[in-house]
Amino acid sequence: MQGIIFDIQPYAVHDGPGIRTLVFMKGCPLRCAWCCNPESQHPLPQLRYRVARCTGCRACLSRCTRQVLTWNGQEIVRNFAICLSCEEKSCVEGCSYGALATAGRVMNADEVVEIVARDIAFYRNSDGGVTFSGGEPLVQSDFLYEMLRLCRERGIHTAVETCGSLPEEAFRKILPVTDLFLYDLKVIDDSLHRKYTGHGSRRILRNLAFLAREGATITVRVPLIHGITDTEDNLSAIVDVMHRNGLQRIMPEPGHSLGKSKYAEFGIRDPMPHQPDCPIDSYERALALFDRAGLVIETAW
Numbered sequence: 001m002q003g004i005i006f007d008i009q010p011y012a013v014h015d016g017p018g019i020r021t022l023v024f025m026k027g028c029p030l031r032c033a034w035c036c037n038p039e040s041q042h043p044l045p046q047l048r049y050r051v052a053r054c055t056g057c058r059a060c061l062s063r064c065t066r067q068v069l070t071w072n073g074q075e076i077v078r079n080f081a082i083c084l085s086c087e088e089k090s091c092v093e094g095c096s097y098g099a100l101a102t103a104g105r106v107m108n109a110d111e112v113v114e115i116v117a118r119d120i121a122f123y124r125n126s127d128g129g130v131t132f133s134g135g136e137p138l139v140q141s142d143f144l145y146e147m148l149r150l151c152r153e154r155g156i157h158t159a160v161e162t163c164g165s166l167p168e169e170a171f172r173k174i175l176p177v178t179d180l181f182l183y184d185l186k187v188i189d190d191s192l193h194r195k196y197t198g199h200g201s202r203r204i205l206r207n208l209a210f211l212a213r214e215g216a217t218i219t220v221r222v223p224l225i226h227g228i229t230d231t232e233d234n235l236s237a238i239v240d241v242m243h244r245n246g247l248q249r250i251m252p253e254p255g256h257s258l259g260k261s262k263y264a265e266f267g268i269r270d271p272m273p274h275q276p277d278c279p280i281d282s283y284e285r286a287l288a289l290f291d292r293a294g295l296v297i298e299t300a301w
Helices: 059-063 080-084 109-117 120-126 137-153 168-177 190-197 202-213 232-244 260-265 280-292
Strands: 002-012 020-025 046-049 069-071 076-078 100-103 105-108 129-133 157-162 180-184 218-224 249-254
Touching: 002 109, 002 137, 020 109, 020 137, 046 076, 046 080, 046 260, 059 069, 105 109, 109 137, 129 137, 137 157, 137 168, 157 168, 168 202, 180 202, 202 218, 202 232, 218 232, 218 280, 232 280, 249 280
Parallel strands: 020 129, 129 157, 157 180, 180 218, 218 249
Antiparallel strands: 002 020, 002 105, 046 100, 069 076
């Protein structure tokens, strides 16, 4: 079983309990205006161009098999539509300075799990494990299931970060081999959720209710985007959803601008180029509201 991975990060401590390895998978059904991993959205490998590392040697131009790279006198110019469909990415081999790189590569499930299993001693000593992230891991649900199954066979604790906006069948498939769901709730109002992510919230809420009924272990994560998700109305609605589903554990995550530079590197328009980081007082208000609601707040593992 094969799929597309764009990063594997060992020794993570904020995406599930203990010391963990994060496996980042390509593809996502949402287009959140505040996304900090824009390279995760498209399911195919993409060319990354870091202009600050480019010396202007133009060796990549002769390597481009589709002749879609040009030089405008200052930097490389790409035809993104054609470049995205190229499977060779031979231009990357011609760059000696790391200005060009590929985000995403095809890997076998066995290959990924072998990398994850290298740190099994750390998982056992810290009650850690592996967390599959993205993008949205369930976009590649068959590939995800196979990796989860192989990890379960090795006794590795498994967690899946999800936006929830997939068919119920995908969740039903991975439920038996998933120890923890890190489930995002962004905006409860359906029309506002559609405005800021491209899809409504109803399927997300239905899938959350399904997992809760099935007894899944769930931590709800809330990205605090100033003026959008951190309003009192929205946070109160999230509390109501959790209470209705018998859920207690919540992790508010302050929104940040650390991924802003990546939009230009992948030729993607930034939907909110001037969105500020989450203010500390907004974060503290969210903590107080969740505490008053009797929720168990997880600020970090």
